[in-house]
Amino acid sequence: LSETLYEQACQVLPGGVSRNTVFRTPHPFYADRASGCRVTDVEGVERIDFANNMASLIHGHAHPAIVSAVSDQLQRGSAFTMATEAEVYFAQHLCSRSPAFDKIRFVNSGTEAVMAGLKAARAFTRHEKIAKVEGAYHGTYDYAEVSQTASPENWGAPERPSSVPVAVGTPQGALDDVIVIPFNDPETAVAILDQHASEIAAVLLDPMPHRVGLIPAERDFVHALRRWSDVNDAVFLLDEVITFRSTYEGAQAWFDVQPDLTALGKVIGG
Known part of the structure; x- marks a missing residue:
């Protein structure tokens, strides 16, 4: 399946990938699902994920609290051409974490x-x-x-x-x-x-x-x-x-x- 996906990807993605970091020879691994520190590819192979999406997923994959919070927000809308309470509260939290942070620009x-x-x-x-x-x-x-x-x-x-x-x-x-x-x-x-x-x-x-x-x-x-x-x-x-x-x-x-x-x-x- 991975080989077939890569052949299809090469028709629509330059080099067959959306970012160079996921390229492997002879083809990339294609993720199907993940939980915690483990990710399973479309072939059913499970691996320990030391990359966590290039160090961004500090809580691992599909953390229950994050899934719950995101699911709740999706029901109320996901993107607005308006300001939100969330950005204010998040900026306040980030500013509280470092004496060097006066203001945040997202x-x-x-x-x-x-x-x-x-x-x-x-x-x-x-x-x-x-x-x-x-x-x-x-x-x-x-x-x-x-x-x-x-x-x-x-x-x-x-x-x-x-x-x-x-x-x-x-x-x-x-x-x-x-x-x-x-x-x-x-x-x-x-x-x-x-x-x-x-x-x-x-x-x-x-x-x-x-x-x-x-x-x-x-x-x-x-x-x-x-x-x-x-x-x-x-x-x-x-x-x-x-x-x-x-x-x-x-x-x-x-x-x-x-x-x-x-x-x-x-x-x-x-």
């Missing part, structure tokens, strides 16, 4: 959260460039994805990493507006940032970037970026789309540091 994905944060930083500082860690994933916004897939052939010198596109056709202007810094090397990172001190709108950081080895940022590195942002009037933007689940206040609590903006996703909608 969007549809982690990619949009990072994108909105970068746009807000540009509007606030009137600067155009952003700085990010080499290899770090921050979604699919042109600027945020720069140097996500750099390799030895194109990543440049350690003291001056290159801005490498992910997608073919990425505008050169977007690449020029992204300053790439090495991970957990505060001295080199600050030296690179200093060369663009009057141009940078935001310093973007994932405190435990999974595509850089799932290695936590070192305290000295985080504090160096926070201090540099303060001195140079740049916005310090922490991407906690994945790491917010790590503690009640998010991974920022590990470092005793407050960002200017935090991007959230996954677990807050799971």
Whole structure:
């Protein structure tokens, strides 16, 4: 059945999948149902799910309380071109969880959260460039994805990493507006940032970037970026789309540091 589904998918989905993370050789596994930490595919094979929809389902699959709450809401309507009580109460709850959260702006994905944060930083500082860690994933916004897939052939010198596109056709202007810094090397990172001190709108950081080895940022590195942002009037933007689940206040609590903006996703909608 999976092979047949994949053949059909290839006729209507580019590459036969809706997102690259589910692709497997010779074909993806197709989920049929799931409960708790176990998912069963259309062939009847049951697996322990360590991914939980890319870390968003902190309560597992089909948690009874969530199924009940969602079913109740569906009977009262699922989407409105009006404000809702739920968004107010949810925003209040999120603000109560971290001293760094003053207000919440809801969007549809982690990619949009990072994108909105970068746009807000540009509007606030009137600067155009952003700085990010080499290899770090921050979604699919042109600027945020720069140097996500750099390799030895194109990543440049350690003291001056290159801005490498992910997608073919990425505008050169977007690449020029992204300053790439090495991970957990505060001295080199600050030296690179200093060369663009009057141009940078935001310093973007994932405190435990999974595509850089799932290695936590070192305290000295985080504090160096926070201090540099303060001195140079740049916005310090922490991407906690994945790491917010790590503690009640998010991974920022590990470092005793407050960002200017935090991007959230996954677990807050799971």
